[in-house]
Amino acid sequence: MKITRLTLWQADLPLTKPYFLSGGRLKFERLDSTFVRIDTDEGLSGWGEACPWGHTYLPAHGPGVRAGIETLAPSLLGLDPRRLGLVERAMDLCLPGHLYAKAPLDMACWDIAGQAAGLPIADMLGGRHPDPTPIASSISTDTPEGMLANIQSYRALGYRVHSVKVGADTEEDIRRIRHLEAHRLPEERILYDVNRAWTRREAVIVMNAVAGLGITVEQPCETLDDLAAIRALTSCPISVDERLETLRDMTRIARDGLAEVVNIKLNRVGGLTKAARIRDLALAHGFQCYVMATGGSALADTEAAHLAQSIPPEARLGTWSCQEMLARDVLPGSGARNRGGHLDAPTAPGLGAAPDPALLGAPVATYGT
Numbered sequence: 278m279k280i281t282r283l284t285l286w287q288a289d290l291p292l293t294k295p296y297f298l299s300g301g302r303l304k305f306e307r308l309d310s311t312f313v314r315i316d317t318d319e320g321l322s323g324w325g326e327a328c329p330w331g332h333t334y335l336p337a338h339g340p341g342v343r344a345g346i347e348t349l350a351p352s353l354l355g356l357d358p359r360r361l362g363l364v365e366r367a368m369d370l371c372l373p374g375h376l377y378a379k380a381p382l383d384m385a386c387w388d389i390a391g392q393a394a395g396l397p398i399a400d401m402l403g404g405r406h407p408d409p410t411p412i413a414s415s416i417s418t419d420t421p422e423g424m425l426a427n428i429q430s431y432r433a434l435g436y437r438v439h440s441v442k443v444g445a446d447t448e449e450d451i452r453r454i455r456h457l458e459a460h461r462l463p464e465e466r467i468l469y470d471v472n473r474a475w476t477r478r479e480a481v482i483v484m485n486a487v488a489g490l491g492i493t494v495e496q497p498c499e500t501l502d503d504l505a506a507i508r509a510l511t512s513c514p515i516s517v518d519e520r521l522e523t524l525r526d527m528t529r530i531a532r533d534g535l536a537e538v539v540n541i542k543l544n545r546v547g548g549l550t551k552a553a554r555i556r557d558l559a560l561a562h563g564f565q566c567y568v569m570a571t572g573g574s575a576l577a578d579t580e581a582a583h584l585a586q587s588i589p590p591e592a593r594l595g596t597w598s599c600q601e602m603l604a605r606d607v608l609p610g611s612g613a614r615n616r617g618g619h620l621d622a623p624t625a626p627g628l629g630a631a632p633d634p635a636l637l638g639a640p641v642a643t644y645g646t
């Protein structure tokens with residue numbers, strides 16, 4: 278089987294309401310998503326999506342995805358998409374780094390490989406655990422009362438896991454955390470996500486003030502060196518998100534004991550092939566994991582649902598369903614969807630999800646024949 282053509286679409290995915298990231302630093306109202314379909318000479322096609330969470334969150338942006346794919350496409354034409362390690366190597370030799378541009382191509386190849394094998398991707402990744410994955414809401418920074426009201430609106434949809442964005446004034450953050458913990462349901466889990474917004478001093482002040490509440494804080498400071506420094510001064514469990522990009526990062530996080538939880542974002546780490554190795558290393562060292570897209574439609578959520586469901590339930594803390602924050606659905610009725618606050622990976626071969634090309638409009642680029 279050979280890759281014969283790559284077709285690209287760009288789609289604006291408007292949010293249902295403006296989003297403020299931790300500390301109110303970032304506000305945006307739409308996502309710039311890129312969809313790619315890879316066609317083969319045997320009639321199988323696979324879909325991928327890359328959708329950065331705005332362009333100020335990570336070093337990634339929509340035009341960069343499309344420019345990266347333009348550079349990578351010639352290295353993929355003629356390859357067998359089922360030989361995922363060879364596809365990965367071809368992309369890494371063609372364009373070092375730029376993981377977020379490689380991720381949708383890797384995703385489309387996994388989709389084809391699964392269809393060819395007659396297996397859903399979760400089974401290709403080692404096997405599906407039957408329990409669906411709890412979805413974490415994404416609660417943007419607000420007053421303590423406003424954030425609780427937002428959590429309550431997600432509760433009504435069945436959510437029991439919440440990723441709450443903090444990372445502003447330390448006194449206000451302590452108030453937010455205490456207020457939400459005081460109103461947390463017994464079966465609920467809240468992850469306090471700082472998105473790198475605290476200085477080391479601010480992190481130590483807040484984390485020590487609330488350490489007795491048993492909470493977990495995600496990416497409190499910018500770098501892994503920062504995490505190593507505050508580890509010595511706080512007892513609060515830590516989750517690493519933005520600074521987990523490569524297998525080498527995961528190795529350091531495990532070796533130096535920098536965290537207890539990792540958040541594997543598929544687009545950031547370069548797709549399923551690389552993410553599966555990070556998963557294995559994390560599980561070998563007793564980490565618990567969140568697995569999610571960086572953003573995007575139900576297609577990106579479906580990819581994350583497959584990887585998440587390959588992780589045993591005791592190590593799997595949650596995923597995300599960005600699709601529910603969007604005012605536009607380009608694959609109605611297809612892919613992993615919220616069922617009582619959980620995502621269940623499709624059982625059809627491959628991704629088990631595909632956008633409706635008619636809803637994507639005209640392609641922006643085609644490579645190959």
Ligand code: MG
Pocket residue numbers: 470472495496518519540
């Ligand atoms: Mg995070």
